[in-house]
Amino acid sequence: MSLDKQEKTAVRAVTSTDVARIAGVSQSAVSRAFSPDASISARTKQKVLAAAASLGYRPNRIPAIMLSGRSYMVGVVIGGLENPFYATALERLAIALRESGLQVLLMHVDDALTLDSALDQLLSYRIDAVVTSLAIGSKSVARALSQLRIPVVCFNSSLVGPWISTVNSDNHGAGLVAARLMARRGVTCPVWLAGPVRNTASRARGEGFCHGLREAGMPVADLTRLQGDDTYDSGYDAVIGLWKRNIRPDGIFSSNDMMACGVIDALRERMGLLCPRDVVIMGYDNIPQAAWRSYDLTSFDQHTEQMVARAMQLLDEALGAKDTPLSRTHVVDAQLIERGSTACGD
Amino acid sequence: MSLDKQEKTAVRAVTSTDVARIAGVSQSAVSRAFSPDASISARTKQKVLAAAASLGYRPNRIPAIMLSGRSYMVGVVIGGLENPFYATALERLAIALRESGLQVLLMHVDDALTLDSALDQLLSYRIDAVVTSLAIGSKSVARALSQLRIPVVCFNSSLVGPWISTVNSDNHGAGLVAARLMARRGVTCPVWLAGPVRNTASRARGEGFCHGLREAGMPVADLTRLQGDDTYDSGYDAVIGLWKRNIRPDGIFSSNDMMACGVIDALRERMGLLCPRDVVIMGYDNIPQAAWRSYDLTSFDQHTEQMVARAMQLLDEALGAKDTPLSRTHVVDAQLIERGSTACGD
Numbered sequence: 001m002s003l004d005k006q007e008k009t010a011v012r013a014v015t016s017t018d019v020a021r022i023a024g025v026s027q028s029a030v031s032r033a034f035s036p037d038a039s040i041s042a043r044t045k046q047k048v049l050a051a052a053a054s055l056g057y058r059p060n061r062i063p064a065i066m067l068s069g070r071s072y073m074v075g076v077v078i079g080g081l082e083n084p085f086y087a088t089a090l091e092r093l094a095i096a097l098r099e100s101g102l103q104v105l106l107m108h109v110d111d112a113l114t115l116d117s118a119l120d121q122l123l124s125y126r127i128d129a130v131v132t133s134l135a136i137g138s139k140s141v142a143r144a145l146s147q148l149r150i151p152v153v154c155f156n157s158s159l160v161g162p163w164i165s166t167v168n169s170d171n172h173g174a175g176l177v178a179a180r181l182m183a184r185r186g187v188t189c190p191v192w193l194a195g196p197v198r199n200t201a202s203r204a205r206g207e208g209f210c211h212g213l214r215e216a217g218m219p220v221a222d223l224t225r226l227q228g229d230d231t232y233d234s235g236y237d238a239v240i241g242l243w244k245r246n247i248r249p250d251g252i253f254s255s256n257d258m259m260a261c262g263v264i265d266a267l268r269e270r271m272g273l274l275c276p277r278d279v280v281i282m283g284y285d286n287i288p289q290a291a292w293r294s295y296d297l298t299s300f301d302q303h304t305e306q307m308v309a310r311a312m313q314l315l316d317e318a319l320g321a322k323d324t325p326l327s328r329t330h331v332v333d334a335q336l337i338e339r340g341s342t343a344c345g346d
Numbered sequence: 347m348s349l350d351k352q353e354k355t356a357v358r359a360v361t362s363t364d365v366a367r368i369a370g371v372s373q374s375a376v377s378r379a380f381s382p383d384a385s386i387s388a389r390t391k392q393k394v395l396a397a398a399a400s401l402g403y404r405p406n407r408i409p410a411i412m413l414s415g416r417s418y419m420v421g422v423v424i425g426g427l428e429n430p431f432y433a434t435a436l437e438r439l440a441i442a443l444r445e446s447g448l449q450v451l452l453m454h455v456d457d458a459l460t461l462d463s464a465l466d467q468l469l470s471y472r473i474d475a476v477v478t479s480l481a482i483g484s485k486s487v488a489r490a491l492s493q494l495r496i497p498v499v500c501f502n503s504s505l506v507g508p509w510i511s512t513v514n515s516d517n518h519g520a521g522l523v524a525a526r527l528m529a530r531r532g533v534t535c536p537v538w539l540a541g542p543v544r545n546t547a548s549r550a551r552g553e554g555f556c557h558g559l560r561e562a563g564m565p566v567a568d569l570t571r572l573q574g575d576d577t578y579d580s581g582y583d584a585v586i587g588l589w590k591r592n593i594r595p596d597g598i599f600s601s602n603d604m605m606a607c608g609v610i611d612a613l614r615e616r617m618g619l620l621c622p623r624d625v626v627i628m629g630y631d632n633i634p635q636a637a638w639r640s641y642d643l644t645s646f647d648q649h650t651e652q653m654v655a656r657a658m659q660l661l662d663e664a665l666g667a668k669d670t671p672l673s674r675t676h677v678v679d680a681q682l683i684e685r686g687s688t689a690c691g692d
Contacts, residue, residue, distance in 0.1 A: 294640035
C-alpha cells in the first residue's frame with residue numbers, strides 16, 4: 001500500500017495530494033512548504049500555503065514518524081503535581097520542549113509499580129526520549145529505563161545506567177549552607193525534617209545539613225531527625241510529635257517548603273510560638289507560597305529554568321548521539337532566598 | 347513500500363515479524379496478542395508474549411494510526427499551572443484519559459494568540475480530540491476550535507460552536523450561596539473581587555453574587571467591584587487599594603482562593619485586621635492552601651473528579667458520533683466548604 005493510498009484512508013484529513021492539485025504544484029513541493037529547513041521558492045510556498053488554508057489542510061506527521069522512527073515526541077513522566085514546585089517545573093519543561101520543536105506525551109505515574117506499563121504505552125508511540133522528575137531511586141526503575149534504549153533525562157535523581165542522564169539541584173551544598181545560616185543565627189538545637197525515605201534528593205539535603213552542623217562544631221550525634229512525606233500535614237504533625245517527645249528545637253530545616261509551612265502553622269497555632277522569634281525555619285524549592293506573607297519562608301531556589309535548560313542540552317546531545325547511550329550529570333546551584341523565617345528582616 | 351519494510355527502517359525497533367518468527371506464529375497472531383479485544387488462544391498469546399519479552403519488542407501504534415486516522419491521543423491544552431487548582435485538575439484528567447486507553451499530548455499556551463499554532467502542531471499528530479481548561483472566551487478561539495472538526499471539551503468556558511462541549515462548575519449558583527452566607531453573617535458592606543475580565547467563569551460568579559445580595563435586600567448598586575488577575579499579589583494589592591479609597595468592607599468574596607489568601611494577608615499585615623473577626627472572606631476552588639491553618643478559608647469545591655468524569659462522558663459520546671459534531675454542556679454543583687474565615691468555628 002502506498003503512502004498516498006494510506007493517507008486517503010485516514011478519516012477527515014485533507015491530504016497533501018489535494019493541496020498539490022489546488023496549488024498546481026507537485027506533492028513534494030507541498031511537503032517542502034511545510035518543512036522548516038527545506039529548499040523552496042517563496043512564490044511556490046505561498047501558493048501551497050494559500051491552497052492549504054482554503055482546504056483546511058494540516059500536515060500529517062504520522063507517515064514521517066513511520067519512515068524515520070523519530071516522532072519528535074518526548075514522554076514526560078510526572079507525579080505529585082500537588083507540590084507547586086513540580087507544576088511549575090512541568091510548565092517550564094513543556095515550553096522549552098515546544099520551543100525545540102518537540103511535543104510532550106504526558107504520563108502520570110503514582111509509583112514505581114505503574115511505571116513499567118506507562119513506559120510500554122509511551123513506547124508504542126515511538127517517543128524519542130523520556131524526561132522525568134519522579135523521585136524514584138530504585139535499581140529496578142533504572143534497569144527498566146535503561147532497557148528502553150532511548151535517552152532518559154531525570155531531575156533530582158540518583159538513577160544510574162546507560163542512556164540515563166540527570167540534572168540535579170546541589171542538594172548537598174544547600175544543606176551545608178542551611179547549617180551555616182543556622183549557626184550564624186545562634187541555633188543550638190537544630191532539627192532535620194526529611195522527605196520520603198526513597199527520595200534521594202532529600203537524603204542529600206540532610207547529609208549536607210549534618211556535614212555543615214559538624215563543621216560548625218555542633219553535636220550532630222544528637223541531631224533530631226524527623227520523618228515527613230513532603231506534605232503540609234506531615235510538617236504540621238511532625239511538630240506535634242516533637243513536643244510530645246519533649247524536644248524543643250530552636251531551628252528546623254525542612255526538606256521542602258510545603259512541610260515547612262505546616263511546621264510554621266503548628267508552632268503558631270498549637271505551641272503559641274512564633275517564627276523566627278522562637279524557632280528559625282528553612283525550606284527548599286522556593287514555591288510561591290514561601291513568599292506569601294503568612295509564611296515569609298527562607299528557602300532554596302532550584303532555578304528550574306536553568307535545570308530545564310540543562311535538561312534540554314542533555315536531550316539534544318543524547319538525541320544527536322543516535323544509538324550510542326550517553327550518561328551525564330549536571331548539577332545546578334540552589335540559591336538561598338532569605339526571608340523573615342530566618343530573621344533576615346523584611 | 348510495504349508496512350513491513352517501513353517498520354524495518356525504523357531505528358532501534360524490533361518488529362512484529364521478528365516476534366512472529368521466534369514465537370513460530372503468524373504476524374497477525376502477534377498483532378492480535380497485543381490488541382485487548384482480539385480473539386486469540388491463551389497458548390498462542392503466551393508464546394507471543396514470551397518471544398516479545400525475549401526480544402524487547404513493544405507494539406508500534408504508528409501504522410495503525412496511519413491506517414485508521416485514530417491516534418488515541420488527546421491534545422490537552424493548559425496554561426496557568428501556578429494555580430494549584432489547574433495542576434490538580436490536569437493530574438486527574440491525565441489519570442482518567444489513561445484509564446480510557448487515551449494518551450495526553452500536552453500543549454502549554456500562554457494566551458489566545460499562541461493557541462492557533464499550538465493547535466496546528468497537535469493536529470499534525472492526528473489527535474482524536476482536544477480538552478482544555480483555558481479561560482479564553484473569545485469568538486475567534488471558538489471558531490479556531492470548531493474548524494478542527496474534532497471533538498473539543500472545555501472546562502469552565504462559555505465557548506459555543508459545533509464540535510465544542512463544555513463542563514462548567516455552577517459558578518452563578520455558587521455566587522448566590524456566597525451572598526446568602528454573607529447575609530447570614532450580618533455583612534453590610536460586601537466587596538466582589540473579580541478574576542481577569544476575559545474569564546467568563548469569574549463573571550458568572552460575580553453575577554450570582556450580585557443576584558444573591560439583591561435577593562437579601564442589599565443595595566447592589568453600591569457594591570464595590572475590585573479587579574484582580576487571579577494571583578495572590580493581586581488580592582493583596584486590591585486590599586491596599588480599597589483602604590486608599592477609604593472603603594471599609596466587612597465581607598469580601600474573591601473569585602479564586604489565591605487572591606483570597608492575598609486578601610487575608612494584606613488585612614492582617616497592613617491593616618491589622620483579622621478574618622473573620624473584622625472581615626468575612628470567601629474564595630473559590632478549594633485549593634490545598636485554603637485548608638492551611640494560616641488561611642482557614644471558606645471556599646467552593648468544584649469537584650474536579652466529577653468534572654473530569656463528565657468530560658470523559660462527553661468525549662466518549664463525541665468520539666462515538668464520528669463525523670457528527672456534538673455540542674453539549676454539563677454543569678456540576680460547586681460545594682460550599684465552610685471554614686474559619688466565615689466564622690463557622692473550628
